[in-house]
Amino acid sequence: MGFWHEKTLGEMSEWEWESLCDGCGRCCLHKLEDEDTGEILFTRVACHLLDIGTCRCGNYAKRGKLVPDCLSLRDGFTQFHWLPATCAYRLLAQGDDLPAWHPLVSGRADSVHTAGMSVRGFALPEAGVDCLEDHIIEWPE
Template identity: 60%
Template structure:
């Protein structure tokens, strides 16, 4: 049996379809993050970009998101500093030489396992349009 593409190809070697399929639709990368100026630590909040569809688990304006949100990460332009990506992110895991977890839809074969495993932001995220100060929404332990 042939190894899955993510085990035999580097991120740079993947087709666009393979690359896009790595996204598990958890939404963690779309959460607002704050960098602690003193320690450099990245603090995750429960505040999600207004373009993110919590039900569908994807950006509603994916193709033009960088024009609408200039500081949105574009992984295809080369991985950004990995510390900005969630520790559960497939792109980060593969770049670090780690395997995809069992709950990842490519491994489980089921797009719901990311939600069942509690990785998805679906149950706790708040759209940025409903928040006054993102600093009030830091979530301890979320990485």
């Protein structure tokens, strides 16, 4: 049984917290909010710091300074609804378990990619994208 079954998000060590990230890169895609409904709309357009090949931030330590609207989930953040439905932080906050393809469950760092759950080969770099609305997508739940 993994630590995520025994601890709440707030009780996790820094290493445990960081290891929950499956490396999908979905949270690094630009999102829009429908002003009428509050619905979060995902786009295929990645933050300029996201390495689309590895699905990891190219400057994780300084991302908050380089991208002012990049949020730190660890600092008392409780609004997980804007994260993808497959995100470990959102799943655990909702009382759900990690999926079988999550690296902590599968034991393989690349399982998120082989399961087709990452943005690798799918995301677009934000450079050259003029209209985010042209790239709205829907994730299968």
